[in-house]
Amino acid sequence: MKVLLIEDNIELAASITNFLEKEGYLCEVSYTRNDAHDKLISFQYDVILLDITLPDGNGLDLLQLIHHEKIESCVVIISAKNSLDDKITGLEGGADDYLTKPFHLPELHARLRAVYRRKKLQGSNIVSFNEIRLNTDTLEALVNNTPLDVTPKEFDLLLYFVVNKNRVLSRQSIAAHLWGDYTDNLSNFDFVYQHVKNLRKKIHAANGGDYINTVYGLGYKFNTTAS
Known part of the structure; x- marks a missing residue:
């Protein structure tokens, strides 16, 4: 499974990437909104892990790009924001799941697999x-x-x-x-x-x-x- 991680925290991004690669995933990382924008219009991904707060913009804006360009990737928002409004905005904007920081990496792994099965494999492994x-x-x-x-x-x-x-x-x-x-x-x-x-x-x-x-x-x- 190919994953694009959009996360500006370098240490957290490295931790997530190392964990997922040990589980057999292929991971690409974007630390900024602009870099993620370029990757999304140039390459295909099975799952996008999306942080909301990025140094050069709001990660939720990328959901509009995903919708507009009809990108079929699964989207899991990972964010420190935990307000109901943020969750509703993200899920109504097209995200498939929302995970609040801090989280355990095995839970992220489980969420990632669940959304992929649900969206790409009709809910089955x-x-x-x-x-x-x-x-x-x-x-x-x-x-x-x-x-x-x-x-x-x-x-x-x-x-x-x-x-x-x-x-x-x-x-x-x-x-x-x-x-x-x-x-x-x-x-x-x-x-x-x-x-x-x-x-x-x-x-x-x-x-x-x-x-x-x-x-x-x-x-x-x-x-x-x-x-």
Whole structure:
């Protein structure tokens, strides 16, 4: 799961980032409203952790950007403000949850997973398509009830394909989703090809359908009809 943390407290941001990365998340950090604005219009994130009070503006303004640009990320507000008005404003502005500082990191983790399941996975930790079954809690992938020996990146790649089935995903967007926005400046994305190749090979070995098709010149597409 790819997370954008918008938090101006450097020490807290480092603590949250270190915790989430140990849990397997890919984290990007913005310390200002303007930097977050640039990231939100340039890259995709599964979840946005949003502080309200930022040095160059109100974090709630970013909710308007998210709504206006139809950004589909889950949003969890993390703020020291604890007034009812702030919560109502944030939730009515499109936030999916609101967590008041200080908080325990395991609670943040639980909230993050809950909003993602609710918004992206129809409330379930199980994602299924035909013979493919993915458990986002255990990171277990099954094809025809046969466990796949996949790496964490391969699991995330398959989940990304299944959640975005029938959509063309560029090699660049796949790289950014799985490895971070620094890949935006890379000259080639041959490593994406290798991961896709390995994943297709493992699915085929379990007698799964060949749903992942190459869209030449663009990227890949998870077709709902296997070839």
